[in-house]
Amino acid sequence: MNELPQQLVNGLLLGAMYGLVAIGYTMVYGIVQLINFAHGEIFMTGAFGALTVWLWLPGGTTMWLALPLMIIGAVIVAVAIAVGAERFAYRPLRNAPRLAPLITAIGLSLALQQAVWAWYPEAKSARTFPQISGGPFEIGNVTIQTGDIFLVAAAPLSMAVLGYFVLKTRTGRGMQATAQDPDTAKLMGVNTDRIIVIAFALGAAFAAVGAVAYGLKYGEINFRMGFILGLKAFTAAVLGGIGNIYGAMIGGVVLGVAETLATAYIADIPGMDKFGSQSWADVWAFVLLILVLLFRPQGLLGERVADRA
């Protein structure tokens, strides 16, 4: 049986999730040139926010009712933490040397992880996440899990909303202006502080949607889930061109598909059977990243931004 279509779907789904999280990295970087390493943990807190809503709902609530509430819960928690972090951790360091906010971000990442580990009930090992009932869907010989339907719907929808927001609304244009030149934007009457908060909030909201998708896909969440996924999403953002929101989604999909295909096919190349297993998939993904950056240092879709360092 030809497994290529199935493997492409596997990669696409994984990539869509990377993309949702990558948007947070790319928006924040695009506007304040900060690599927000705590973003993976904001994603993680979003998942726990959704779980909290689920536990709070009376038992037996149908997922069709619970899911929207869980997404709202996840978004509220993630956005609250991201905005709080921006206000109290990053804003005071806005004009500090660039190392300072970066290290703050790493510290925040650790603090959030440990806080969930210590204070969320039974979060010391993995917690089960509610599942959408109903069997998997078969299209030809491709199987799509019920939990993945959410991802299939949410990722493109979120992208469309974001695209509209950035291109068509007043705030979105303010955002573009701030990204291009914060000082001039300020002189033109753009409230850059507000724009930066919105960038953090939007990124967190997307991460929260991604976190709900993660829970539905894998059926479990844990306090460490944001660490590796955050790094992958960051890679996706760079691959697509950091600062470019469509690039984040494209980069995510390329990364996810590359990892999946490397797992599935590299071992079949004669002489490569040692380098084909899933444990090598990350290596191939980074080889791809290196190649892309060699020929397109700005990433797949990125525009060369002025050197601000």
Place this chain on the structure above:
Amino acid sequence: MGKRLCLGKGLIVRQRSLIAVTAALAAGALTLTACGSRDSGDKGSGSGTDGGETVVIGVDVPLTGDLSAMGLGIKNSADLAARNANKQNLVKGVTFKIEALDDQAQPSAGQQNASRFVSEKEVLGVVGPLNSSVAESMQKVLDDARLVQVSPANTGPSLSQGPNWQTKKERQYKAYFRTATTDAIQGPFAAQYVVNTAKKKKVFVIDDKKTYGSGLAATFTAEFKKLGGQVVGTEHINPDTKDFSAVATKVKNSGAEVVYYGGEYPQAGPLSKQIKATGAKIPLVGGDGVKDDTYMKLAGAESTGDLTTSVGAPVEDLPSAKQFVADYKAAGYKEGYSAYGGYAYDSAWAVIEAVKKVVEANGGKLPSDARQKVTEAMQNVSFDGVTGKVSFDQYGDATNKQLTVYAVKNGAWVPVKSGTYTG
């Protein structure tokens, strides 16, 4: 993981050196977070009453991270052994205490903890670690200090019998003992069950490339082939991810009747779930590292029929274990005793017995070279423990070589077959 990612991160920064430094620093810091802070350790229990001397039993296990369920079970069980010894006043004038350090399942952290135990004079024995890979980094440090180590959970054969254990067995460290059965027995035992009892001849073998997982997969594969089975595919997963969909699709298309996984439950659970989700309704078979109740939570309802082997007979069924289970409950620990609780209790008790011998031989006092003496005494320790008779052979391995196959049934591990592997 960390190092590989540094590369990626270093590269993206195409601007100036400040950002390059920034990224390198960030990557370094992230590597550190993965490898672990030093836990100040919590010093538990052992309410000392009668002045006298205090003997500390060090416990090194993962207390945080995704293997913490097993680690906390070991810590609590060792603590229970210390409490019971104190209550019975087993060694006159000596109060036992445990000191638990967190190794986060990382060899580097395990070695730091080992050094710390060596530096604390009251520590006369160490219980742990959970992971064979961590044991590798601790063995020499402890052996150099003649500080005895009894692991309740290490199953890698080379730890005691040397890297060439298949051809030429050779004891590695005089201070290393274990109450767990090795993979040299566990893997083949699983293969025999799969071929002879479950009548499955086509297997897909997956491991996580760690000392424990790959060793177990190798001993399973060798015996499985010898019994006439066919390996239709192999795969090594990356334990840091949760997405095994690409691997699951490969398993489905390979036509395997059963999957053997060498590794631990945090990956085995999602792996089983994702394989079954592809429509391949085949059981996953694992080793003792899979046998934790978290597995069913992760693998979901579809995991019914999945199998594991675990060392020893089921703790709940042994008459000797009834007391342990009751005591454990009465002590009110928050976490369950998990897969290795009984072995951890026996490991700690072995240290206590060895200390007892040394103290009695020295006229009721600890000698000045207590560590050396305790290590020597350990070789001849023999008592009826939670898991049966506890004693050690010439390599420091448990003489009790019993194993049990468990199956998932109604969301719980149910023993289906006990026995010993006889080659």
